[in-house]
Amino acid sequence: MNIACWSGPRNLSTAMMYAFGARDDCGVWDEPFYAAYLSRTGIAHPMGAEIIAAGIPDPAEVARRCAAPAPGGQAHFYLKLMTHHHLQGDSLDWASEAAHVFLIRHPARVLASYAAKRENPTLADIGFAQQCAIFDAVRARGWRYAVIDSHDIRRAPEAALGALCAAIGLDFDPAMLAWPAGGHADDGVWASHWYDAVHRSTGFAGAEGPLPAVAPELAAVHDAALPHYQRMQAETLRTSA
Numbered sequence: 001m002n003i004a005c006w007s008g009p010r011n012l013s014t015a016m017m018y019a020f021g022a023r024d025d026c027g028v029w030d031e032p033f034y035a036a037y038l039s040r041t042g043i044a045h046p047m048g049a050e051i052i053a054a055g056i057p058d059p060a061e062v063a064r065r066c067a068a069p070a071p072g073g074q075a076h077f078y079l080k081l082m083t084h085h086h087l088q089g090d091s092l093d094w095a096s097e098a099a100h101v102f103l104i105r106h107p108a109r110v111l112a113s114y115a116a117k118r119e120n121p122t123l124a125d126i127g128f129a130q131q132c133a134i135f136d137a138v139r140a141r142g143w144r145y146a147v148i149d150s151h152d153i154r155r156a157p158e159a160a161l162g163a164l165c166a167a168i169g170l171d172f173d174p175a176m177l178a179w180p181a182g183g184h185a186d187d188g189v190w191a192s193h194w195y196d197a198v199h200r201s202t203g204f205a206g207a208e209g210p211l212p213a214v215a216p217e218l219a220a221v222h223d224a225a226l227p228h229y230q231r232m233q234a235e236t237l238r239t240s241a
Contacts, residue, residue: 001170002067002077004095006086006134007103008127010113012150013080014187014198016103019161019176020078021184027070028078030188032062033085040087046118046193054189063094076170083127083134092137099168100138100145102131104232107225109150112212117194123221128228135232144168147235150208157204163237178203 003020007013014030021028035055038048045051056062070077079098086092107128114121123129138145146167153160157177165172183191183199191199214222 001075001168002069002079002095002098003101003168003170004066004079004081004098005101005103006081006083006131008083008105008110008131009125009194010110010117011103011105012153012204013082013103014195015201015204016153017078017080017186018179018184018198018201019204020076021186022175022179023076023173024175025074025173026076026078027072027074028080028184028186029066030080030184030186031082031085031190032056032066032079033059033081034188034190036062037082037085037087045190047190050189059090063091067094067097083130084124086130086134092134092141095138096141096143098143099170100143101164101168102135102145102147102232102235103150104131104147104229104236105150106211107222107229108211108214109208110225111214111218111222115215115218121218121221123224126221126225128225132228132231135235146237147232149233149236152236154204155207160237167237 005013005016017028017030020026035052035057036059038045039052039057040059066079107126110126111121114126135145146164148160148164161176162172179202181200181202183195187195
């Protein structure tokens with residue numbers, strides 16, 4: 001099974017990749033369309049030249065590899081996909097056989113984390129609108145999907161991941177709850193800039209506290225993102241934990 005996990009940045013997405021990567025039966029690919037996104041848009045990102053040089057700038061080739069089995073021969077292939085890397089007009093046909101996971105997080109938390117790494121994020125940078133559009137396309141085609149909130153994962157990792165695995169037809173593996181500190185062999189080249197906190201982790205952090213205050217200069221972005229989050233949040237998996 002190929003698992004297409006769609007999220008914006010700073011959504012617990014790397015920890016989720018580590019959780020699936022801790023399974024013996026699952027290969028992972030970290031943001032496969034990142035190089036293509038940067039080369040096509042010309043947007044300036046930290047380490048942009050290195051990302052393009054290390055990645056695959058042709059989105060058609062990336063899509064072909066995303067549709068293929070895990071290169072390491074594992075039974076499952078987890079694709080950590082950033083929603084803003086999927087540009088308007090890009091085809092999703094490559095993902096017709098995948099199980100789709102939509103990983104969401106409240107925009108106040110996303111913006112607080114993102115702005116610490118890259119200044120002045122826009123609505124397009126954080127992927128909320130793009131996530132809703134991809135969700136609509138997946139649901140309209142009748143493909144398998146599940147929506148999960150990072151808040152629920154942090155609050156009760158085993159219950160949340162167990163529910164997610166059941167929803168996409170995968171047996172839960174307790175190995176998903178822990179990983180070694182120091183990162184994953186399949187981290188993208190950008191890990192040194194973005195992944196410092198998760199590299200220190202050995203599992204999911206505890207439950208999140210109150211929502212952080214939104215900086216005044218980011219209030220408009222937050223307010224534009226919030227309806228997209230609320231719409232997706234209404235679709236989340238429910239657990240008994």
